[in-house]
Amino acid sequence: MTPPDDATAPVRHPDAPAPGELLGAHYAHCFGCGDAQPHGLMLQARAAEGVAITAEFTVKPEHQGAPGLAHGGVLATALDETLGSLNWLLRVIAVTGRLETDFVRPVPVDTVLHLEAEVTAVAGRKIYSTAVGRIGGPDGEIAVRADGLFIEVKVDHFIDNGRPEEIQAAMSDPDQVRRARAFEVNP
Numbered sequence: 452m453t454p455p456d457d458a459t460a461p462v463r464h465p466d467a468p469a470p471g472e473l474l475g476a477h478y479a480h481c482f483g484c485g486d487a488q489p490h491g492l493m494l495q496a497r498a499a500e501g502v503a504i505t506a507e508f509t510v511k512p513e514h515q516g517a518p519g520l521a522h523g524g525v526l527a528t529a530l531d532e533t534l535g536s537l538n539w540l541l542r543v544i545a546v547t548g549r550l551e552t553d554f555v556r557p558v559p560v561d562t563v564l565h566l567e568a569e570v571t572a573v574a575g576r577k578i579y580s581t582a583v584g585r586i587g588g589p590d591g592e593i594a595v596r597a598d599g600l601f602i603e604v605k606v607d608h609f610i611d612n613g614r615p616e617e618i619q620a621a622m623s624d625p626d627q628v629r630r631a632r633a634f635e636v637n638p
C-alpha cells in the first residue's frame with residue numbers, strides 16, 4: 452500500500468465537480484450510493500478542495516452486525532464507496548484492488564458516519580488513497596480508517612464482466628452512458 456518511488460501527486464481534473472458539489476450516485480442500484488437500492492447505504496459524497504471528498508452515511512437497523520452496532524463489512528463498504536468516489540475528481544474509472552481497514556470504535560445504529568478521503572498518489576493505473584470516518588460530527592472521534600489501492604480500468608471492464616441484463620439496462624439509460632463516457636475522455 453506504499454506508493455512506488457515513481458508515483459506522482461494526484462491532479463484534480465479541470466472538469467471535476469466544484470468543491471461543495473454533491474457527486475450523486477454513479478449507478479442507481481449501487482449498494483453504496485444508489486438511490487434505487489433500498490437496502491443500501493445511500494452514501495452521499497461531496498467534492499472538497501484538491502483531490503478530496505467528504506461523505507455521510509447514516510447507520511440503519513438493516514446495517515447491524517451485533518445488536519445495535521454497525522456490521523464491520525458495512526463500514527468497510529462505506530469506506531470503499533467514499534474512496535471510490537474520489538476517482539470522479541480525477542475523471543478516471545477505477546475499481547478497488549485492495550482495501551485495508553482499521554475499526555477503531557464501535558458505530559451504533561442511527562449514527563451519522565462523517566467520512567473524509569483524499570488521493571495521496573498516482574502511479575500508472577494505480578491510485579492510492581486514504582479515508583477516515585468520524586462519529587459525533589465532522590470533527591468527532593475517528594471510528595474507522597482505511598487505505599485503498601484502486602486500479603484504473605476502461606468501461607469495457609463492466610461491459611465484459613457484468614451480467615447482460617444489468618449492462619443492457621445501463622447502456623439504454625442515456626444518463627448512465629453519459630456518465631460513463633465522461634470518464635473515457637480522460638486526457
Ligand SMILES: CCCCC/C=C\C/C=C\C/C=C\C/C=C\CCCC(=O)SCCNC(=O)CCNC(=O)[C@H](O)C(C)(C)COP(=O)(O)OP(=O)(O)OC[C@H]1O[C@@H](n2cnc3c(N)ncnc32)[C@H](O)[C@@H]1OP(=O)(O)O
Binds near residue numbers: 546634
Ligand atoms: C455502460 C455501462 C456503464 C457501467 C459503468 C458505470 C459507472 C462507472 C463510473 C464510475 C464509477 C465511480 C465510482 C465508483 C465508486 C465506488 C465503487 C466501489 C469500488 C468497488 O468496490 S469496485 C468492485 C470490487 N473490485 C473488483 O471487482 C476488482 C476485481 N479485480 C479486477 O478486475 C482486476 O484484478 C483488476 C482490474 C483490479 C486488475 O487487473 P488487470 O489485469 O487490469 O491489471 P493487473 O493485474 O496487471 O494490475 C495492474 C497493476 O495493479 C496492481 N494490482 C492489481 N491488483 C492489485 C491488488 N489487489 N493489490 C495490489 N496491487 C494490485 C498490479 O500489481 C499492477 O501493478 P504494476 O503495474 O506495478 O505491475
